[in-house]
Amino acid sequence: MTVVRTDNWIEEAGGDPFKVCTQLIQYFPTASASEIHHHLTMFGMYMSTKQGEELSKKLRKINAWEIISDEMEQLRSKWKGPSVPVFIFPSDSNNKVLVRDFNGKSGLAYKDKLFLFISPHNTETEIRAILTHEYNHVCRLNMFPKREDDCTLLDTIILEGLAEMAVEERFGKASTSFWTSLYSERQLAKFWKEFVYPNRKQLKDSDTHEEVLYGLSRYPYMTGYAVGYYIVRNFLKGTDYRTEDLLTLKSAEIAQL
Known part of the structure; x- marks a missing residue:
């Protein structure tokens, strides 16, 4: 290093x-x-x-x-x-x-x-x-190696969710990015169901991948980031896992699909 x-x-x-x-x-x-x-x-x-x-x-x-x-x-x-x-x-x-x-x-x-x-x-x-x-x-x-061309929207949001949960574990919720607090649990559940899940297989180079991830076009701001954090946080609830324990898990497993 x-x-x-x-x-x-x-x-x-x-x-x-x-x-x-x-x-x-x-x-x-x-x-x-x-x-x-x-x-x-x-x-x-x-x-x-x-x-x-x-x-x-x-x-x-x-x-x-x-x-x-x-x-x-x-x-x-x-x-x-x-x-x-x-x-x-x-x-x-x-x-x-x-x-x-x-x-x-x-x-x-x-x-x-x-x-x-x-x-x-x-x-x-x-x-x-x-x-x-x-x-x-x-x-x-x-x-969790995967060719960049094969990375999907689900892979990307899990990547972001893991990273921000790592920040929370290390420095507390106050040190996380603003997008972790933009929406309520109810809103995030809705975004997952309506916006992210239907597009979860969109590849990284697609317009839809970027639109959902950043909340462009018709999607709420930072949709993918916020939902990724929501998914990872929910996976960790009630477990003894830390984010480092999830680094090798498949994205679908973390999203409980």
Whole structure:
């Protein structure tokens, strides 16, 4: 496991995000630096040289790299998870949705790497929580391997539900994302029945998968995320299981289908 000192990358590049992303080409061998940056900005990475220079210095002051290194050691030991590189970047402070709904933090997980986009005003607990969520994804993707092209909506919502329950177990309900409290139990049961279950086999590259997951088009906001958390929480009720015990279970088993 390596928490990469991306602050040094940013400093050497004078904050230029495109220059920074040339360092990532080895991790995305079929993409250019500009393509990598475009992709990462969709998930919250900073956009401008000015942001890079200013925000990276502030992240150093709050010891972001040290906090994440410490949390990674704890999580990897607790979950017996894989060793993957962790890349930390300032988040885009001009992204209104990111700031409003996620308090300026987000992440992106792959089977073999992990990205965190954080803000200098994030607390230590928030930083640890977003890492917990994303590293849980990494563990699930390695312990329950499935080709990305074969992943369904059900797989995705269970992935998200597991990750957020892991945050709740580790830091309490107050540290979970806003979408865990958007809807009542009755609403979530209805969303599962009417929106998610009928589309549970939609593949990851389909429009419907994205619409239900994020609550686009006619679907309520963050439908898939909220229902995934609801399903995992209900599965755990009345058991002695923790989320790490579910990492190898099939999605249909967790959804009790």
